[in-house]
Amino acid sequence: MKGSKVELVTIGDELLLGFTVNSNAAYISRELGKIGLEMVRHTTVSDKASEIRAAVHEALTRTGAVITTGGLGPTSDDLTKPAIAELFGRRMVFDQAVFDGIAKRWASLFPSRPFPSTNRGQAEIPEGATILVNRHGSAPGILLEDADGRFVAMLPGVPREMRGMLGEELLKILKRGAADRVVLSKTIRTTGIGESALAEVLGTDPLGDVRVDAPVSLAFLPSAYGADLRLTVRGASRSAAERSLDAAALKLREHIAPYVYAEDDTDLAAAVLDLCRARRATLAVAESCTGGMLGQRLTSVAGSSDVFFGGVIAYQNEIKRGLLDVRTTTLETHGAVSVEVAAEMASGVRRRLGTTAAVAITGIAGPGGGTPEKPVGFVCIALDLDAGQTSKAFRMIGDREEIRIRSTQAALDMLRRALQPV
Numbered sequence: 389m390k391g392s393k394v395e396l397v398t399i400g401d402e403l404l405l406g407f408t409v410n411s412n413a414a415y416i417s418r419e420l421g422k423i424g425l426e427m428v429r430h431t432t433v434s435d436k437a438s439e440i441r442a443a444v445h446e447a448l449t450r451t452g453a454v455i456t457t458g459g460l461g462p463t464s465d466d467l468t469k470p471a472i473a474e475l476f477g478r479r480m481v482f483d484q485a486v487f488d489g490i491a492k493r494w495a496s497l498f499p500s501r502p503f504p505s506t507n508r509g510q511a512e513i514p515e516g517a518t519i520l521v522n523r524h525g526s527a528p529g530i531l532l533e534d535a536d537g538r539f540v541a542m543l544p545g546v547p548r549e550m551r552g553m554l555g556e557e558l559l560k561i562l563k564r565g566a567a568d569r570v571v572l573s574k575t576i577r578t579t580g581i582g583e584s585a586l587a588e589v590l591g592t593d594p595l596g597d598v599r600v601d602a603p604v605s606l607a608f609l610p611s612a613y614g615a616d617l618r619l620t621v622r623g624a625s626r627s628a629a630e631r632s633l634d635a636a637a638l639k640l641r642e643h644i645a646p647y648v649y650a651e652d653d654t655d656l657a658a659a660v661l662d663l664c665r666a667r668r669a670t671l672a673v674a675e676s677c678t679g680g681m682l683g684q685r686l687t688s689v690a691g692s693s694d695v696f697f698g699g700v701i702a703y704q705n706e707i708k709r710g711l712l713d714v715r716t717t718t719l720e721t722h723g724a725v726s727v728e729v730a731a732e733m734a735s736g737v738r739r740r741l742g743t744t745a746a747v748a749i750t751g752i753a754g755p756g757g758g759t760p761e762k763p764v765g766f767v768c769i770a771l772d773l774d775a776g777q778t779s780k781a782f783r784m785i786g787d788r789e790e791i792r793i794r795s796t797q798a799a800l801d802m803l804r805r806a807l808q809p810v
Contacts, residue, residue: 392569392623394420395429395447399440399458399468400545403432412457412550419554421571423563425453426622435459440471444540448475452538455558458545460527462506469530472540473514476532480512486519487511490526520557525549529557571622572629574637578647579614579656579801586615590643598639600632606640612786612793613656614647649804656800657685657692663807664695669745669773671803673699674712674737676724677751677767682796697741702733712736712748725750725762727779730770738772745807746772747799751784753791767795771802778806 396416402408410432417427428451433439440459447454459468470480490510494503510527513519520529522544530542541558543550578586587608595604602624609616619636621629641648649659664671673682673696683699686692700711705724708714713736714729722728730748738746751767758764763783770779780802784794 392425393428393451394425394453394455395431395451396427397440397443397447397454397456398430398432398545399435399456400432401434401465403458404434411547412545415547415551416455416457416554419559420562421573423559424569424571424623425562426571435465435467437467437471440468441475444472445475448538448540452536454540455543456540457543457550460510460529460542460544462504462508462510462526466509468542469512469514472530472532472542473517476514476534476540478514478516478532481515483511483513483519486513486528489528493526518561520553522549522553523556524552529553531558531561569623570626570629571620572624572626572633573618573620574633575609575652576617576619576637576640576644576648577614577650577652577654577656578617578644579649579797581615581644581647583608583610583615586617586644586647590640594640594643595636598635600635601628602632604632604636606636612790613797646805649801655685655689656797656804658689660800660804660807661686661689661692661695663804664745667807669695669807670697670743671695672697672737672741672743672746673799674733674746674748675699675701676703676708676733676749677753678749678792678795679703681792682747682749682799685796685800697743700737700740708733711740713739723762725752725766725768727768727770727781730768731772731777731779734770734772735777744774745803747803748772749795749799751782751791751795753788753795755788765791767791767798769795769799769802771806773806775806778802 396413398410398413403410413430420427431443433443444454456468459466473480490507491503514532518531520531522528525544525546527544533539543553595606602621605620607618609618617640619633621632649656675682680701686696702708702712705719712733714732718728718732730750733748734746748770752758752762752764754764765784767782767784782798784791
């Protein structure tokens with residue numbers, strides 16, 4: 389088989405139309421990197437045979453190593469196999485063993501329903517192909533290789549089936565031909581600082597004086613949650629890559645420690661819950677403009693019930709008064725979106741739920757409702773802890789969803805900083 393660079397062609401009108409998110413591409417790239425193969429291009433095409441042939445032909449010409457997803461089903465728009473078989477000059481042949489496997493699986497799942505004749509087409513296989521067994525669905529995967537070592541591996545588009553086949557079948561084959569090299573990454577997660585400000589703090593060559601066993605590249609990945617720093621090593625042994633990533637991460641942390649809350653996929657909510665456990669703190673939330681998003685993020689973390697007691701969504705002023713004991717005079721004097729109201733919301737929910745800590749958010753998420761004094765994106769957040777109260781006003785940017793995400797992130801970050809050991 390060809391070298392260490394691979395291209396991916398994902399197939400399906402639903403991907404191009406935006407009805408389906410292409411999660412397969414990210415997953416395949418990560419898994420290939422673990423065995424030292426580098427994904428160099430993602431291409432998405434429609435279900436048309438001509439489009440599939442053209443995209444795969446171009447990819448084969450560039451790298452000689454192609455993976456496709458989609459178009460292996462039993463319906464008339466599943467044209468991946470014949471389109472690619474034509475590229476390799478192979479005819480389609482009926483495989484009785486594949487057919488028997490598909491029929492047996494159907495009978496076990498639907499014993500009272502007749503086997504559909506359309507599924508017979510899934511047993512049509514390009515001549516000379518290697519079958520990749522699908523233990524999670526009916527469509528078999530296909531591996532085609534020519535005399536020059538160029539190959540196309542065809543995987544199903546259904547994520548559950550694709551992931552199973554990739555791990556159980558294809559990666560084992562590809563790993564035999566891969567060198568003892570990996571593509572490894574480490575992500576440093578930051579919040580409370582923008583991408584440009586982060587770059588300024590780090591300087592033009594933040595890794596210049598780091599002693600590493602392999603070159604490390606740095607990428608900035610901004611989002612509504614903050615700016616992630618992605619460190620990547622390509623082409624090194626696993627041990628050398630891990631040492632280099634650890635050294636580079638340590639160097640970056642020295643510069644930006646106050647903004648770092650976790651590494652890799654850890655959410656800020658999980659980091660805050662860990663801090664609460666370490667401080668033996670319990671937590672409640674009161675939310676207005678975020679409408680329960682903060683509570684949802686906390687309860688998305690497994691085991692959060694030992695820290696998080698609950699929350700109140702106080703969208704209307706009557707709820708703020710009745711359930712959170714916000715005073716009418718405070719609402720009338722300062723308005724529902726104010727640091728004063730946020731502070732009373734935090735103290736009210738802490739008192740009502742009997743926790744040692746509470747967070748409150750009130751703001752204007754838009755797109756309407758803003759004023760010159762309090763424009764869209766004006767958000768007030770308050771903490772109520774044993775150590776005292778803290779309230780702060782923010783100006784969030786973005787659309788309604790982004791403002792709500794940024795508000796929950798800012799609230800969690802305020803709590804993180806308050807609980808963080810000095």
